[in-house]
Amino acid sequence: MRASRYLIATQKETPNDAVVISHQLMLRAGMIRRLSSGLYTWLPTGLRVLRKVERIVREEMDRAGALEVLMPVVQPAELWEESGRWQQYGPELLRIEDRHQNAFCLGPTHEEVITDLIRNEINSYKQLPANFYQVQTKFRDEIRPRFGVMRAREFTMKDAYSFHLGADSLQETYDIMHGAYCRIFDRIGLDYRPVLADTGAIGGSSSHEFHVLADSGEDDIAFSSGSRYAANVELAEAVAPAANRPQPTAEMQEVHTPGQKTIEQVSDFLDSDPAHSVKTLIVLGEAAEGEQAPLVALVLRGDHDLNELKAEKLPGIASPLQFAPEERIASELGCGIGSLGPVGLEIETVVDRAAAHLADFTCGANRDDYHLTGVNWERDLPLARVEDLRNVVAGDASPDGKGTLEIKRGIEVGHIFQLGDKYSRAMNATVLDENGKEQVMSMGCYGIGVSRIVAAAIEQNHDDAGIIWPESIAPFQLAIVPINMHKSDLVREKCEHLYEALREHGIDVLFMDEPKARLGAMLADVELLGIPHRIVVGDRGLERGVVEYKGRRDAESQDFAESQLLEVLLEKLGH
């Protein structure tokens, strides 16, 4: 592409409404422009990257045996009523009416449409398993669209849906798709992790998220230093300490702690380590028919955080998790929430594995302004129920027994689910089995945020000068930057010749051919655009028979003999 026939559209200023670096750089590099809140136009440079991501996704979906289809953006309400989601889905589902007052929505996802299609097209077990994907525009009416295309309202997604008889077939396709996702992110060249994920409201039995690791990520990912284990922090198991609990060495004592309520205050006051204290949180248990929900105490080490998802999954605890009102705690337990402790507490008590491992610990005395020190399980109080209640922290043992956990931020760019029969049962999507009996199909679903990948790649690959594209998705692979081309026929001739030669080899070249463009401005643009390779062609170098080359990540440029330039460049470009 010749810059003179292209829209580079770079900007020097960082737009002040862009918070994250990918959003700033996509605007500055002329990749996108905001049309309205959460709505973006992809300019030529941005679209080039988006299309390269799409192509890799399509190739790997095809290789995985998924068939491409294209379902409408606009979907009729009836199907969503059949699945129950018309009522369940929040205001992110943009509901619309056509001229005949029929109800539709803009599809945030296509489970209903594909299930409707497949129940009509597939009738026999012989046609299973089947797997369909599309690359389509989705719409989610986010309450606060932000971070550019990272959390836009209109975005491009690859979604796939597989259909099966039986869990084994579903697992097999799920594994194939897991492998395809890994290949996609490997090919793009991203540092990512497939992580165990919660199946959440969408239901189903097994799920993995694919996260690109980047400081700006919205999720915490725990992963092992010694294995491939990785999980969303909300799901990662906090295993019990391996060693036995230490023996008691101190006597239990009640100490006066006037006005000290938080773990930090008490620890400071007593000059002790929060890791040697416990905190006691009171939540609601499951209510028996017609009765008030009982109170349940959750006991954690002072330096650990409650994992609400883990707690609410436990038997006897209300889901979603509800903290007990302070008034009820005061009237039933006789003290404020800053003085609670497990000793003498006459309600169901669940103790986290790490807290259960403490000896000589500190806790509230269930009496305002008093705490207990030197407390020991099974001497001063019983230890009835021990569970995994907390978020893992860095340094915890990996649940698979190999290495310890690290925690990093991740950007979710893919999510695969074993849906089971959630949709197929509600919508009566059945096939005849080998015995001629109707069976509800099982389903898997597999999403990739195509436009989000573009932003995530930038979050992971940039410097002060701009974007540093992975070679696989760079808008251009190489830039040719001439010096004073409008004054030098030799420079023009060499550049034109090289441009055509590289194009003939199928290389995406940006030829900065605008007359009178300043060298500094061109080089700044090429760096901002993140083009992996660039050469500078000038009379002075040509006199010496050389051309200057610099890779986007290189600290220094180097000279190559002009006579061997094409071969050198093709080699660097992997040809």
Next chain:
Amino acid sequence: MRASRYLIATQKETPNDAVVISHQLMLRAGMIRRLSSGLYTWLPTGLRVLRKVERIVREEMDRAGALEVLMPVVQPAELWEESGRWQQYGPELLRIEDRHQNAFCLGPTHEEVITDLIRNEINSYKQLPANFYQVQTKFRDEIRPRFGVMRAREFTMKDAYSFHLGADSLQETYDIMHGAYCRIFDRIGLDYRPVLADTGAIGGSSSHEFHVLADSGEDDIAFSSGSRYAANVELAEAVAPAANRPQPTAEMQEVHTPGQKTIEQVSDFLDSDPAHSVKTLIVLGEAAEGEQAPLVALVLRGDHDLNELKAEKLPGIASPLQFAPEERIASELGCGIGSLGPVGLEIETVVDRAAAHLADFTCGANRDDYHLTGVNWERDLPLARVEDLRNVVAGDASPDGKGTLEIKRGIEVGHIFQLGDKYSRAMNATVLDENGKEQVMSMGCYGIGVSRIVAAAIEQNHDDAGIIWPESIAPFQLAIVPINMHKSDLVREKCEHLYEALREHGIDVLFMDEPKARLGAMLADVELLGIPHRIVVGDRGLERGVVEYKGRRDAESQDFAESQLLEVLLEKLGH
């Protein structure tokens, strides 16, 4: 692609809600499925064709120098208010509200969005001309969606927009795009015509439609037998007869024609030719300020049809054209509409060129139940104003003086416009010219109905057995049909070998590899799918060293030596 891993989804029955052949065949060949009124899912076979059309369109847009962008489907109301179309556009514009009660629409077209983008990105004449295109989902809330994807509500369109300073630059890009459109339809292999079109409500100065000729088309296209002239019938000029008007030979006579009102009735009654009579239509003229619109008489030959578009463009005639109420005609002209005639009519009278060429003609006598025969211009009545008022008919002289006109039905698949400054002026899209002065840009816009092309290609290419794809957009180029493959290792081996060899050459092959599939059913599917080439591989042929080949348009199959098969097929496939 192996049929065993594909969704062929053919149907034997013609769906009874499908009227036109392309809609029937797209359903029967498993290309599309209806989701809701005017909303279709593209199945794998349909999508393969759609993608091939898209690719050709993109290649030719790139070659024409247009840059690809991608604008949102959802567009904010404010921009449409700026252009004035929020009010002007009818209910085909689907207006929606987001969760914050902000108004948006689903884009039926993107003039506003691109104009907003360009007024921000382009500030100098040096950046012009510029030309941008996208391939995007569009939505038009048609009151009666019909003919499948031919007139769907959600559809895929390629739309391009060019920006200029001055009419010459616009004309230059317009000509380039005209050429690109011709190459697109040539490459696809369609019988089409670029035709002069009305610029209509969208405004602007020049416009061509691209029509695929097919009996089911909704438009009448007039084109010359002796030149490249073609125009929509509503726009084609009806030239004046070349010869002089014949001399009068009869006397004017009033004849009693009781109850005879239409041209047919009067001609039958008088045993005369409708082509020797005139009909007189009364329309409203342009009203002066505060006054009633005057009546104007339009006089046409009895066998010709009024072209309302031509009439309403004439000075002194109300636009849009309005026929005068019968009561007003009766009270002011003294007779019913079946007895009107130009003789003695005391209102402004406009005579069509062909009617002005008549001698000894018949017309109404402006007296109920009476007509005049033997009437002659400039003897019995003045001939003040002659204009082109009628639709052309087959056999008319071509307006360019070369050959005569034929009329065929056409399906509009493309439309290019010189918009001028309609949008750029309303939205203040200006650049600085060479003198540093602000100038409003001129615009062109260029649309192609990508999904409609798929249907139009079928309308033009089918037979009783199914679709006959042009090679360029066939879902598969070749089908391999084995006979009893599950019983013959030799057949399997030959088929597998050929399948892999063809795939290595980049050929799209459909390998009918389903065990136990019946030969007749497979061949019927291959014909219905419209695959241009197919071979049948069976033990009996292999014993003789041959394989059966048949092109989709061939009457008879032929045998080729198995040893030369690959070379023969590659040659037929243009490799």
